[in-house]
Amino acid sequence: MMRLATVLTPVSEENLQLAAQCGVDDLVIRYPGNQPGAIAQWVQRAKVHGLEVGVVEGYLPIERLKLGIDDGSELRAMKDLLRSMSDNSVGLLCYNFMAGTDWARTRLDAPERGGAKVTAFYLKDVEASVMLGARPSDEQHEQIARSQTPQKLWEHLERMLDQLLPIAESCGVTMAMHPDDPPLASLLEKPRIMHNVECFDRLLQRYDSPSNAICFCQGTFATMGCDIPSTIHRFGSRIGYVHFRDVRGTPEAFEETFHDNGPTDMVAAMRALREVGFEGPMRPDHVPQMVGEEDGEPGYTMLGRLFAYGYMRGLMQATEASR
Numbered sequence: 141m142m143r144l145a146t147v148l149t150p151v152s153e154e155n156l157q158l159a160a161q162c163g164v165d166d167l168v169i170r171y172p173g174n175q176p177g178a179i180a181q182w183v184q185r186a187k188v189h190g191l192e193v194g195v196v197e198g199y200l201p202i203e204r205l206k207l208g209i210d211d212g213s214e215l216r217a218m219k220d221l222l223r224s225m226s227d228n229s230v231g232l233l234c235y236n237f238m239a240g241t242d243w244a245r246t247r248l249d250a251p252e253r254g255g256a257k258v259t260a261f262y263l264k265d266v267e268a269s270v271m272l273g274a275r276p277s278d279e280q281h282e283q284i285a286r287s288q289t290p291q292k293l294w295e296h297l298e299r300m301l302d303q304l305l306p307i308a309e310s311c312g313v314t315m316a317m318h319p320d321d322p323p324l325a326s327l328l329e330k331p332r333i334m335h336n337v338e339c340f341d342r343l344l345q346r347y348d349s350p351s352n353a354i355c356f357c358q359g360t361f362a363t364m365g366c367d368i369p370s371t372i373h374r375f376g377s378r379i380g381y382v383h384f385r386d387v388r389g390t391p392e393a394f395e396e397t398f399h400d401n402g403p404t405d406m407v408a409a410m411r412a413l414r415e416v417g418f419e420g421p422m423r424p425d426h427v428p429q430m431v432g433e434e435d436g437e438p439g440y441t442m443l444g445r446l447f448a449y450g451y452m453r454g455l456m457q458a459t460e461a462s463r
Contacts, residue, residue, distance in 0.1 A: 142413070142456055144449065145194055145421035149440040156189045158442065162449040166194030166421045168234075171201065174217050179228045194421045195381065196225060197234035198273065206239040207284050208296040215300070219307050226311035232381055232421060233308070234355045236318040237297050240285025240330045242273025243321040248438040249429075250395045256428035258396035259439050261322050269328070272439070285330045293333045294342075301347060308351035314420075316355040316381040317343060322391050323364045335391075336364055337371060344378050353380030359387045359426065362404050363394050369405070369412035382413065382422035384452055396426045396439065399451045410455040424448030 145166035148155045159167070167186045172178035183193045201217040204210040225233065236242070246269045250260035261269070301315075308315050320327075323335040333339055340354055356379045361371055372379065386402030387394045399406060413422075427444030429436055436442070 141419055143194060143419075143421045144452060144456070145423040146445065146449070147197070147423065147440065148442075149437050155442060156186070156191065158446065159449070160189040160191055162446060163453050164191060164449060166423075167191045168195040168197050168421070168423055169193055170198040171196060171221065174201075174220055179224050179230060183228050183230070193228070193230050195232045195234055195423075196221065196230060200233075200235055202235060202300070203239075203281070205300045206237055206293070206296060207281065207288065208292065208299070209281075209284060215303055218300075218304055222304065222307050222311050222313050225313050231312065232314050232316060234316045234318055234381055236273075236320070237293065237334055238273075238320050238327075238332060239288055239293055239296075240282060241327055241332075242271050244269040244271050244327060245438070246270070252396070252428045253398055253401055256398070256430050256444070257438070258428045259426060260395040261393070263322075263324070263392040266328065288331050290325075290331050290333050293331060297333070297343075298346065301352070305347055305349050305351050309349060314351050314353050314380045316353045318355040318383075319357055319360045319364075321357065321360045321363075322394070323360055324391050337361075337366060337374070340375065344375075353378055355381040355383060357383040357385070357425065358404070358409060359383065359385035359396070362402075363387050363389065363391050365390070369408045372409065372412040372416055372418075376416045379413070379416065379418055380420050382418065382420070383425040384409075384422050384448070385425040385427075396428065398428055398444075399424065399448050406451075407455060407459070410452075410459045414459045422452070424452060 143165040145168050146159050146164050147168045169182050186193050201214045205214050245259040246262045246265040247260040249257040252258045320332040320335040386397045386404045388397055426439040427448050429441045430443040433441040
């Protein structure tokens with residue numbers, strides 16, 4: 141059964157209650173650090189509101205691993221994280237391999253329906269891009285990131301997965317790779333290796349493991365120019381996690397949209413997920429900022445997320461009934 145999941149910013153008691161009232165099943169938490177009991181505390185906090193912690197995503201200790209310069213501390217932290225997730229019945233870890241960067245936008249207030257504000261990316265303005273996730277800020281790391289090649293990055297990725305996937309398998313945890321956002325072969329002179337469908341084919345073929353899966357970020361694959369339903373069928377059971385969103389444009393120039401106001405046939409997308417037997421967590425992503433939320437985090441404010449919950453639950457129920 142599909143599970144409606146969400147990140148919350150901030151993770152306040154009010155937002156937890158709102159999520160529960162809207163029918164959310166799973167809370168997605170950021171990496172809580174390596175303090176003993178950190179995940180258990182989140183599990184208990186979510187449980188109070190009838191939610192489960194289903195996913196750990198974001199701010200992971202892998203930035204040096206991506207660059208091939210880890211002294212062993214990040215690898216240990218990741219192994220500890222997988223074991224802690226298993227101990228607390230948290231089954232999915234979402235990560236990316238954007239070395240030296242993270243998801244980037246050049247505008248945070250592009251206009252959408254009714255004057256709502258969305259994030260956008262224009263390659264022509266890339267020097268003014270805003271990195272909206274965790275990334276190394278040390279100048280030495282910046283230089284190392286620029287010195288990478290796609291082949292080197294694949295070697296770093298394989299070295300990391302060779303160590304982590306056996307533990308993930310033994311712990312019953314799925315590691316889901318998120319695509320590069322925007323899906324460009326390089327950004328700010330730093331190469332990227334997860335920017336098209338063929339990159340994901342390579343990853344899946346290299347590791348035929350139940351713990352090696354895709355985070356199907358629908359907006360990013362749409363930005364690649366993919367037909368979303370057919371791409372869902374292409375990856376099939378290897379999709380472990382879904383970011384449900386839409387965009388209008390190309391990798392060089394695009395804007396986010398309301399979930400019901402973009403070019404993708406979202407009904408067909410949800411139906412395709414049903415057809416391939418997807419039963420994992422799915423969360424809304426990068427929602428519009430609505431009136432009264434001007435001080436919120438771009439893409440992660442609450443009112444747009446409430447709209448998305450209802451829209452997604454409607455599609456889930458409609459496609460379930462039509463199977």
